[in-house]
Amino acid sequence: MRWTIPNILTIARVIAAPMIGLIYVLFDRPAADWIALALFIGASLTDFVDGYIARRFNQGSAFGKMLDPIADKAMVIITCAVVLGLFGLTVWIVLPLMIILLREVLVSGLREFLGEVKLDVTQLAKWKTTAQMVALSVLLGASALDAGGSDLAGMVMGGGLALLWLAAVLTAVTGWDYFAKALPVLTERDKG
Structure with missing residues (x-):
């Protein structure tokens, strides 16, 4: 592995992922909420920055290509768990989060199964x-x-739920797209 800025940022994102949950153990609310939010936003921004730097300055690496999607998934999965803890098991939260989590696990498994494809x-x-x-x-x-x-909490929550459902729809569509693209390979392997 080369210690490039994109790789360092990706590693930082992997480290930040569990910290988002740990913040709620280490600090009382609302301080924990604000710290977790700042950490999540900062780590999310590194996803765009590391990709930009890797492309712009030709610093892409096999390590980065492997770890970047893992870092993204760790961030999303752990934060989904935190959101469930914060807002409870209501259908408006659980259903979109289930779609997101299921797709992430299935597509990761599909990529692993396909190997070189x-x-x-x-x-x-x-x-x-x-x-x-x-x-x-x-x-x-x-x-x-x-x-x-x-008093703004309810309005922001409504916007967050709408965005969560939009994310769930995009997640389902992209998951279906990956499975449709992989189907010919899977069908061919069944014949062999």
């Missing part, structure tokens, strides 16, 4: 990741506002 990341999949990160940021912000007693 490359499923390129589509532009829609990049928008999916952005939608997930924005939705989760808004929900963390709504939690922080609610814990602080702000």
